[in-house]
Amino acid sequence: MAFRGVLSLFVCLLATVYAASYDGVIRAVGDGRYEAYMIPPNKANHASFIEQLPDGQLTLAWFSGTKEGADKCSIVVAHLPPNGTQWSQAALISRRDGYSNQNPVLFYDSKLQLFNLFHSQQPANDGEHQAKVWQLVSKNNGLNWTAPVEIFKVDGSFDRNRIISSLDGGLIFPIYYSVSGDSHQDSAMKLSSDHTDWVGYKVDDSNYLVQPSVIRPTPKQSYLLSYFRDRRAEHIYSSSSTDEGKSWSKPQKTSLPNNNAAIQSIVLANGHVALVYNPTTRARNPIRISISLDGGKTWTYAKDLESSSSDNVEFSYPSLVQSPDGFIHVSYTYNRDTIKYVKFMENWIHQ
Template sequence: MYRWTTVYAMRTVQADPKYDGILRNISDGTMEAYMMPPFASNHASFIEPLPNGDLVMAWFSGISEGMSNVAIVFSQLKNNSNQWSKAQVVSQRKGYSNQNPVFFYDNKTDALYLFHTQQEAKKSQLGTRSEESAEIWVLSALNVTNSSNIRFSPPRVMFKHKGSFDRNRVVVSLRNTWLYPIYYAGGSSKDQSSNLKECVDHNVFSSWLDHPFLDTNYLVQPSVIRPKKGDLRLVAFFRDRRAQYIYKADSSDDGKTWSKPTKTTLPNNNSGIEATVLSSGNFAIVYNPTNKDRNPLSISLSTDQGLTWKYTRNLEYKTDENGVEFSYPTLFQDSTGRIHISYTYNRETVKHRVIPNEQWIMQQ
């Protein structure tokens, strides 16, 4: 029995949304924009704020996940604008498929890093996945705060360890190092596990330290948060390959060592999740509250450090069709208290949703 109170807004998705990248007010008090999809299949977005108030987003787009030439694409929303730019290809390679972009903005150097995975492409859409061949690549853009047009460097391989995958946000340690959560895919689900990489000297091409998560067979795509600014404690939430529960682990030494993961009260459908800490100190997590489908997509709020999740509200829910997909969310809270979320919209495009505040999650 799951111990949370569900506050459902039974919101049916629009029949014919406009995929034009325009951010619009909608009737439930939120805002939404459907990105302009460059190719047929779109998935695994990542949204990131810049100090000047701009937002940037990346996702992968192509014929179909795992196929040749699936690209990482990039879009930008200028401060005080309601129009996302047309997505541009920033990383693409024939014979390979790109996935899982992750942004990291380094405020010390005003550089924006874009990490992503790259694996050998399937021979056909019915072919087997080749996750065991994946590596992690990186692009960077300098002087982004004052740049009218962000330009990325050519992509370069960063982690050659086969099967390396990322998904969620980099955290800056109290040692001023970069903590980058990754996982190792390929093989059986039982053989997959998670790791926290540490970049000590801020050079992504130098050696990284490894801080393995304990007993994370089946547990992947860690989302790491710091519950209290300046405190050594970190918390990680994991996707469960067995499609049972979201799992949670703790670190009391700023990510060097971790407790054994334990299951939370939240279900997981073996799909992506992301958590964040709100300005109030409460935790928020976006996920599919089911053990099967990628519908609905919901946001839950915890007021007791992740022990229970008292409030849940749907972001997307469609009742009249099978096979719809709302998945792979990413989120952050801006300085005004608004919560920005991006996620896959039925593989047709990516959606940007803006929640006015955390009280919205609590509303009946």
């Protein structure tokens, strides 16, 4: 009995210390990395997205609720001021009774000087086939937001990855459709010349391939590359476009595995391509960042951001951005308990 009592006390103390780290404070890890754990508003937290504003502020958005797909699952945002050392407590910005909000996408529109947040919304506990995409706008860097407005009204509409600019000054918004069954899920691009109205273009032969992450490997060149999540949990796929996202080559397998979980890619300031993903076809663990020196064709460097010997943990749904000082900022789901934030320079990956 005495042993059990001591063990129970130890577990309670350990849990208290562990939970206390969910405080948003950025701490040096000691190997050139810094990390923080967001303050979780609710029990289940997932699908984060990170964006940097022109003044240097970082903003994180994710969905939080009792569980994914549940009633009142909400979109929340937290902020990190320029040179800040602690993320703010998350603020609730979009919730609807009887519905579940998911997959926030942040985008600062420098042309209109507006901060946008897009997210999917579906009837609670009813799957993804009736999802739509909604939009909120902030004129003061995320301090206040407009009421959500439905913009993509086709059943099964979903967003996930970063909006990029087209060469003519318009926008390219990668989306996907989740209708019924994995084989009836595919990808599309929404294009907008005025940053307001959107025209859709389907990615042909993209059955099973969702959540496209689009990059422009070389600035000012009309060549786009997209990476796709594979619903069959086999490979990351890629496809290219030479007409600013209107048409795409037939998606092909890459050398990288996929576990039917989200990925995200960006082009770094030096032209290298960074991709964060789970390097497995099984569990959502580990989570890894890889670097390509040749525009996303091959991957020279790779390093795990997080790993565990257990398959019963989850590190998933990454988002990343690079700040002007060279730091790479990554956020990802930390076992659904909270969202983890890490930052590091590219040379940390090369070590």
